[in-house]
Amino acid sequence: MANRPRKLTSKASKQNKLHTGVMKRIAKKPQKKLKGGSWLSSTLAIPTVASYAILLSSASLIMAFAWISVLFIFNPDQVSWLNKILPAWAQIPLGKYERPKTLKQIQLDLSQKNQIFGETLPLRQDAKDSFLLPVFQQRVNCQSDCKKLVELRVYELSKDLEFKSQSENYYYLATQLPITGPEESSVISPSLDETSELQDISIPLPLTEVQRFDGGTPSPGVWFNLQGQRQPGTDAYGQVVYYNPQRTNLLQMLSWTSPNGQLPRWQQVTGDGTKELVVDQTIGLEPHLQVYQVKPVRLFLKPIELEAITLKSAALKDSAYQNALSIARSGLWTPAFEWLKFIKKQRKGVFPEVAQAQMDLIRLHSQLTKTQAEKKWASPSQEVLADLIDGRWGKALQVFEASPHNAQEIATLLKADKKRLWNRTAAALRVNPNRLDVQAWFALILAVQQGEEHANSWLKTQPKITKDNLVYIQGLLAKLNSEGAKSQISSTHPSQIVGTVQPITQVTSSEWLQPNSSADLKLTDNQVWYQVEVSAFNDGKSWLNSPFENLNPSKTSAAKFFWKTLGIISDPEIQIIVWLPNGEQKITIAAIKAVQLQGKVLRLLAAGPKILENQNDVLQPKPLALTNAALEWVQPSPVTLQELHQQNPQGVKVILSSVWQSLQQSGEVAAGAIPTFEQMQGKLGNWPVQVIDLTNNAQPEIILTISAAAIASLNQSSPEIQAKNTEERRDRTIILSDSNQVIYTDFTRNDLQRLSAIAKLSDVQSLALLVENAHNYSLKRWSEKNQRFE
Secondary structure, three states: OOOOOOOOOOOHHHHHHHHHHHHHHHHHOOOOEOOOOOEOOOOOOOOOHHHHHHHHHHHHHHHHHHHHHHHHHHOHHHHHHHHHOOOHHHOOOOOOOOOOEOHHHHHHHHHHOOEEEOOOEEOOOOOOOEEEEEEEEEOOOOOOOOEEEEEEEEEEEOOOHHHHOOOOOOEEEEEEEEOOOOEHHHHOOOOOOOOOOOOOOOOEOOOOEEEEOOOOOOOOOEEEEEEEEOOOOOOEEEEEEEEEOOOOEEEEEEEEEEOOOOOOEEEOOOOOOOOEEEEEOOEOOEOOEEEEEEEEOOOOOOOEEEEEOOOOOOOOOOHHHHHHHHHHHOOOHHHHHHHHHHHHHHOOOOOOHHHHHHHHHHHHHHHHHHHHHOOOOOOHHHHHHHHHHOOOHHHHHHHHHHOHHHHHHHHHHHHHOOOHHHHHHHHHHHHOOOOHHHHHHHHHHHHHHHOHHHHHHHHHOOOOOOHHHHHHHHHHHHOOOOHHHHHHHHOOOOOOEEEEEEEEOOOOHHHOEOOOOOOOOOOOOOEEEEEEEEEEEEOOOOEEEOOOOOOOOOOOOHHHHHHHHOOOOOOOEEEEEEEOOOOOEEEEEEEEEEEEEEOOEEEEEEEEEOOOOOOOOOOOOOOEEEOOOOOEEEOOOEEEHHHHHHHOHHHHHHHHHHHHHHHHHOOOOOOOOOOOHHHHHHHHOOOEEEEEOOOOOOOOEEEEEEOHHHHHHHOOOOHHHHHHHHHOOOOEEEEEOOOOOEEEEOOOOOOOOEEEEEEEOOOOOOOEEEEEOOOOEEEEEEEOOOOEEO
């Protein structure tokens, strides 16, 4: 046939040559016409290398764009590098996400925003992998403890290739949590007296410190404690924050307050393998512990919560169990715990989880009341109080009956009781109305607070009281009828004492006066002796100040005289307040054991836990001793001199001139001409002042407290000298009257006094200044006659 193809050889080389030749002709003449008018196109088209390359490139680009899109949705930080090569109009918006930075860059950014970075806290074992960064802000009009926490941030190490090759670590912001301090009304501890009311105070209190909980906290995750403290001797408060690594978020879990300054702790309470958070709200001998369990929650962002163990509702529908919870709620922890142990034994040791948690909460309180009741107390009233709180009715009666003096002192205790003992006896009687020793204490409280007639009337209404029991209880009531007991009860007043304190190692009993002369002055475990030199006290009529010239106790009953005059018959507790070198304040409670009067110096001997070391740092305030009812701290809200100038321009001019003269007279700034008002205002305008009436004339005085750093900044000296002057000085205060006269100043060359606080004294109309002197503290009040503080 005319167009028959040539016969092919079987050799591969010939086939390859033929194929190559055909391909070359096709490439040169792709549209050559053949017979029949058809075009050589798709029928003989063979994919080229270029076609493969185009297809592969397109697929790669599609996959790359898809992956970048996924990264942009879930982690925009991973694609931030594209902004380096894209024009401005095509930049990728990163929203709230920040480009990774070094720690120094993060700190610099905060400083430029007038924020203060805190110490980083690691979130994992490798501290460089991730960390929590507290962010603080300067409090306005503040001289001390001026940082408040405003935010918590979590930073994670960037694993992007761009930053892995860098010499420094780069971190991206993983999550952040704004922080606001609690309202003051939620922090002020309510009294155990149910009639007390909290004031409606809405001032937010600052949180000043962040600590990580360590040692057996629930996992996974990290727990942090944010804390702050009010004035000396008042409540500590804070918040508990949880970092959830699975969701990379921070959660505020709990707000807490502690009247005794104890920080929350993780402790094994219920025995279920997970520790509970314990918040100690104990006041004096009255234990109060809040225990929170970690419970799961079916929320994506909040998988757990802290749930309080409560005794409000009984976990078992059992009358005996409900009665046990009832007396526990009244404060009889040990009797309630013993009852619950018996009920659990009857149930063959099986309790539901909620019931076991309630039992463990009661056990925790019982451990505290038992420890207190087993201590050796120098004061019979304190011993009886500890016994009654622990439900040791019979033992407490033995102390009451031991001596007429004991009966008198205990009667004073019952007179001053604000329902805590009444509620316990009433609850115990509801459970067992025929128990003799409980009936006796109920009758004693009733007789002391409402009269013996009421007590006898109540006794006669008891249906099952025997004649012998009635005679016995009436005999106890008769011990309250002595003239000494009546005088003791009617003359009682709360203990109000202020003084300086120091630890002592040796005590000679013969040098001290005790209400019970036969008692030995002994310490219990972990206690030390404190000697308090009294600066001032209230005798129930007025305040007396050291030196004490008119105290004339009788030689035969000197101890009773002091116990009555000082008001420590029913409340011998005293607070020991110590300032550490870092400014932190430590408070412990000690018990007054004895009194000593040598010449005109009045001293107290107290026993309490050790918190005090020998202090040689003159920059720290002296340790202070205060009874609970002694002072009520007053802290007026500050304003700046600049703000005060807008209200009283002439007064501020006089103030600045007086302040500068005081600084020159004390050698704080160089002598010479006083700068112009504008110059002084530029240097001093931001200093905070407090405005309050101290002289009881309905006109406010101006209080200016100046930090050592602020004073050092006024001198044209080198930074090294300024730092040295700051380290060697403490804050100074100057007070100007409404007529712009200096009526108090710390700016003295001998540097002998410092204003520590402003306080309100009971039964005193004007406010008082608590002033630290060379060797002790003193209370100074304004004398209208002499026109000065004295």
